[in-house]
Amino acid sequence: MKKFGLLVAGGIAAIILLSTIGPMVGLLVSLVLLYFIFKQFIKAESTGGKIGLGIIGLIVLVASLHNAPAIIGVGAAYVLYLVYKKWNGNKHSMKKEESDPFTNFEKQWNELKNY
Template sequence: MKKFGLIVAGGIAAIVLLSSIGPMIGLIVSVALLYFIYKKFLKTESTGWKIGLAIIGGIVLIASLHNIPAIIGVAAAYVLYLVYKNWNRNKQVMVKEESDPFINFEKQWNELQK
């Protein structure tokens, strides 16, 4: 039953992640543009060019605010990571129980006592 829950959570997270790839790419591009505009703004000494860069930076900032739903995609990616991590942990626990000779001995001993 736990595997079914992991499959459902992983499926929903995968659908949300795939649907928000566009805003994620847009957010990455707009934040990169903001970074380069800010760096250029600090290096520029001309007042007119600083005003122009501030206007362009404001427009790019509005564009990056438009892509805020990308955070939901990042959360979905994190949920997928947790599902993957828990899925593998369950496999490791099962393998550990099967390969541990003491657990097998205890199971056989309990069967003999019955």
């Protein structure tokens, strides 16, 4: 039953992630552009250049705000990562328990003490 819940949560997160790929790419591009505009704004020495870059930066900032649904996609990617870790974590913990000599020794010692 636990695996079914993980499968449903992972499926929903994957669908949400796939539906928000477009806004995620748009947000990434606009943030990269905003970074380069900011770097040029810092380097600019003339007032006209700073005003022009400020206006362009404001336009790109508004464009990046338009891609706000990408935040939901990032959250879905994180949920998908957690589902993946939980799904594979159960296999890992079982293998670790079987291969740990101290755990096996403790189990056998407790079995001997009970007889």
